[in-house]
Amino acid sequence: MLRLIAIALYVGCASVLLTACSSTPQAVPFATQRPTQTPFPATATSEPLWGAARGQVLFNTMQPEAGFACATCHYPNSDRRLIGPGLKDMLKKAVSYGIGQTLQDYLHESIVTPDAFIVPGEPPYPTGLMPENYADIFSDADLKDLIAYLMTL
Numbered sequence: 001m002l003r004l005i006a007i008a009l010y011v012g013c014a015s016v017l018l019t020a021c022s023s024t025p026q027a028v029p030f031a032t033q034r035p036t037q038t039p040f041p042a043t044a045t046s047e048p049l050w051g052a053a054r055g056q057v058l059f060n061t062m063q064p065e066a067g068f069a070c071a072t073c074h075y076p077n078s079d080r081r082l083i084g085p086g087l088k089d090m091l092k093k094a095v096s097y098g099i100g101q102t103l104q105d106y107l108h109e110s111i112v113t114p115d116a117f118i119v120p121g122e123p124p125y126p127t128g129l130m131p132e133n134y135a136d137i138f139s140d141a142d143l144k145d146l147i148a149y150l151m152t153l
């Protein structure tokens with residue numbers, strides 16, 4: 001009996017340790033990017049958010065229809081790959097791919113039709129990894145604010 005309890009405790013501790021370790025990297029973008037815990041949409045008592053500030057909240061908000069927040073897959077403040085590419089300095093990146101659109105149009109296309117252009121990467125990004133239903137989830141105003149936020153990175 002005592003042996004069973006000892007094993008149970010050992011397994012329990014190991015899984016707690018494992019959980020702690022594996023959740024650490026994912027915690028980083030949220031910890032560094034969430035400016036406040038203000039519920040979204042902003043409550044009547046707080047200042048309504050607009051533009052890039054509202055875009056930042058959208059970026060960090062879990063969208064149940066997509067299954068993720070943008071921040072689940074993208075570091076906003078780095079070039080490093082998370083699941084998708086880091087989104088820092090998008091103008092420089094877009095120029096390096098030789099896109100023939102304005103940055104706003106490229107970002108809009110990247111969000112609503114992610115497979116229209118697959119970002120070069122090693123190993124290559126597969127098609128269909130980024131959710132393809134953002135045009136249904138976000139209004140035009142949401143997209144404008146998200147793009148405004150991405151352009152500040």
Ligand code: HEC
Pocket residue numbers: 059066068069070071072073074083084085086087093094107110111114115117118119125126129130131134146150
């Ligand atoms: C499940 C992971 C995932 C989620 C969630 C996700 N993306 Fe992506 N995203 C990717 C992958 C993978 C790529 C690269 C492949 C491609 O080009 O489609 C990408 C590419 C991009 C690009 C192009 C980046 C570049 O270097 O040109 C932008 C911009 C972008 N995503 C923005 C967003 C925004 C904004 C959201 C939230 C509305 C979002 N993504 C949600 C995985 C994701």
